[in-house]
Amino acid sequence: MYSFDIERPTTIADAVAALGSDEAQALGGGQTLIPTLKQRLAAPAKLVSLSGIAEMQGVCVADDGALCIGGATPHAVVAREAAAAYPALAALAGQIGDPAVRNRGTIGGSLANNDPAACYPAAVLASGATIVTNARSIAADDYFDGMFGTALEEGEIIVEVRFPVPEAASYQKFLQPASRFALTGAFVAKFADGVRVAITGAGEEGVFRWSEAETALSHEFRPDALMDLSVSADGMIEDLHGSKAYRAHLVKVMTARAVAAAAG
Amino acid sequence: MPKVSMTVNGKAVSAEAEGRTLLSSYLREGLGLTGTHVGCDTSQCGACVVHVDGKAVKSCTMFAAEAEGAEVTTIEGMAAPDGTLNAIQQAFQDHHGLQCGFCTPGMVMSAAALLEENPTPTEAEVRHYLEGNICRCTGYHNIVKAILAASGQDVSGIAAE
Ligand SMILES: Cc1cc2nc3c(=O)[nH]c(=O)nc-3n(C[C@H](O)[C@H](O)[C@H](O)COP(=O)(O)OP(=O)(O)OC[C@H]3O[C@@H](n4cnc5c(N)ncnc54)[C@H](O)[C@@H]3O)c2cc1C
Ligand code: FES
Ligand code: FES
Numbered sequence: 458m459y460s461f462d463i464e465r466p467t468t469i470a471d472a473v474a475a476l477g478s479d480e481a482q483a484l485g486g487g488q489t490l491i492p493t494l495k496q497r498l499a500a501p502a503k504l505v506s507l508s509g510i511a512e513m514q515g516v517c518v519a520d521d522g523a524l525c526i527g528g529a530t531p532h533a534v535v536a537r538e539a540a541a542a543y544p545a546l547a548a549l550a551g552q553i554g555d556p557a558v559r560n561r562g563t564i565g566g567s568l569a570n571n572d573p574a575a576c577y578p579a580a581v582l583a584s585g586a587t588i589v590t591n592a593r594s595i596a597a598d599d600y601f602d603g604m605f606g607t608a609l610e611e612g613e614i615i616v617e618v619r620f621p622v623p624e625a626a627s628y629q630k631f632l633q634p635a636s637r638f639a640l641t642g643a644f645v646a647k648f649a650d651g652v653r654v655a656i657t658g659a660g661e662e663g664v665f666r667w668s669e670a671e672t673a674l675s676h677e678f679r680p681d682a683l684m685d686l687s688v689s690a691d692g693m694i695e696d697l698h699g700s701k702a703y704r705a706h707l708v709k710v711m712t713a714r715a716v717a718a719a720a721g
Numbered sequence: 722m723p724k725v726s727m728t729v730n731g732k733a734v735s736a737e738a739e740g741r742t743l744l745s746s747y748l749r750e751g752l753g754l755t756g757t758h759v760g761c762d763t764s765q766c767g768a769c770v771v772h773v774d775g776k777a778v779k780s781c782t783m784f785a786a787e788a789e790g791a792e793v794t795t796i797e798g799m800a801a802p803d804g805t806l807n808a809i810q811q812a813f814q815d816h817h818g819l820q821c822g823f824c825t826p827g828m829v830m831s832a833a834a835l836l837e838e839n840p841t842p843t844e845a846e847v848r849h850y851l852e853g854n855i856c857r858c859t860g861y862h863n864i865v866k867a868i869l870a871a872s873g874q875d876v877s878g879i880a881a882e
Contacts (some may be wrong), residue, residue: 459741463784465786503740504740504784554852554853555854556777556835556850557770557779557831561778561783637852
């Protein structure tokens with residue numbers, strides 16, 4: 458690692474001010490950033506740790522029923538504290554990596570990173586969640602911007618994520634056992650006004666909505682509703698773990714499993 | 722260089738650390754506590770697991786500065802001061818839960834975190850919890866058996882392998 462300083466502010470305002478200086482970068486749980494620094498793929502002069510900011514921690518339910526998660530909340534806390542209000546989301550958090558990763562890694566770090574195989578992006582997109590930053594609110598549909606790309610500006614931090622809670626939902630992850638990420642994962646969320654389906658791990662552009670499945674499932678919320686749909690292999694990720702065609706196949710299989718689990 | 726202070730195995734400690742100093746380096750090089758092993762240094766193997774404020778973390782993937790003021794427990798803090806092994810360590814010995822022993826500090830620290838959360842886990846729960854701890858020697862069987870035994874469960878029906 459190149460040399461850098463670490464600052465540990467205790468308020469969002471101080472963190473944003475610290476991030477205003479040249480070559481400063483936010484540090485969430487470090488589960489992605491520290492490996493990146495070790496490989497010298499990033500060279501910040503200063504890391505601004507978000508772990509000591511109380512107002513960015515924890516899970517609560519807002520007056521409108523939305524589930525609000527502080528941007529620096531570790532996955533293990535979401536797995537525990539969101540279990541009653543939004544079980545599918547808590548289950549997703551409880552399947553990220555391993556226990557030690559879940560004790561450090563945060564929702565804000567995961568969403569800022571937008572790894573094409575990460576789990577939270579699927580939950581955010583399928584739930585139609587809102588990303589709240591220090592500066593503005595961003596709808597999920599406007600937030601993700603291709604592999605590792607997001608709508609965040611330089612120095613902007615995710616302070617909260619607000620999830621509308623669906624009537625029924627499930628995340629089904631086909632585990633890539635070496636990395637522990639999703640080889641392909643499907644998040645299905647059924648709301649009163651329709652169904653949203655988000656797919657992670659499969660698309661070259663990162664997380665995406667599978668709109669044909671949304672239409673079919675909004676009409677009839679059963680795995681059979683997907684029977685006649687086909688997923689094109691174009692634009693799918695191909696690597697040593699699976700071909701484009703394999704991932705396209707998994708999109709349908711994992712979505713059907715998620716529907717079965719949510720409906721069951 | 723700035724100093725970072727924390728409590729390690731019940732003792733207040735302070736040592737110099739740069740921003741980039743990892744908690745694993747702080748413990749091993751700063752404090753001479755070499756029981757915490759660094760296997761992969763890429764957050765995969767779990768040999769470096771310690772507890773920070775009661776939570777299992779990979780000390781190779783956390784900066785020492787992030788543990789300022791925290792209560793840290795390492796493998797050196799598990800046995801009694803007279804060297805008597807704790808229940809998990811003793812069970813690893815009794816059930817042959819190690820061969821080369823490189824992964825063992827991390828295994829014991831992860832097992833302790835698991836039993837804190839879930840005092841009588843099933844075999845499947847133990848295996849699931851150890852997903853981030855890699856052992857190249859044992860095939861895991863006796864590690865799982867040792868942890869089940871340490872939780873006070875009868876393991877006589879589980880074959881020795
Ligand atoms: C062994 C292992 C297994 C894993 N398995 C999975 C898995 O199964 N599924 C999965 O989804 N992920 C997985 N991960 C990734 C893990 O979830 C990370 O915690 C996450 O991707 C990054 O979160 P972090 O808090 O650690 O962020 P960091 O690593 O600290 O930061 C990542 C990036 O986000 C920025 N950042 C951090 N917090 C914020 C914020 N609040 N606002 C704006 N920018 C911010 C940083 O500047 C940096 O660019 C795994 C990681 C490891 C090491
Ligand atoms: S040395 Fe930390 S996980 Fe391998
Ligand atoms: S005993 Fe050798 S790595 Fe586990």
